[in-house]
Amino acid sequence: MITRKSEESMRTLAMLRYQAEHYRTVGRGSVSQQLDAKIRRLVKEMNAGAVKS
Numbered sequence: 001m002i003t004r005k006s007e008e009s010m011r012t013l014a015m016l017r018y019q020a021e022h023y024r025t026v027g028r029g030s031v032s033q034q035l036d037a038k039i040r041r042l043v044k045e046m047n048a049g050a051v052k053s
Contacts, residue, residue, distance in 0.1 A: 009046050013039065 002010075020035035 006046070006049075009042060013042055013046075016042065 016035050016039045020032050020039065023029075023032040023035065
């Protein structure tokens with residue numbers, strides 16, 4: 001069962017991935033790298049939460 005927090009995290013992750021790809025496409029590498037860092041942090045938090053459950 002997907003919890004509300006997990007669903008919100010998945011939506012945020014999808015949004016960040018979309019934005020990172022957009023900025024990568026238009027040549028804004030530094031912004032894209034910052035978004036990639038946020039993505040890695042969020043995935044790490046999601047994985048840590050999944051291990052606890």
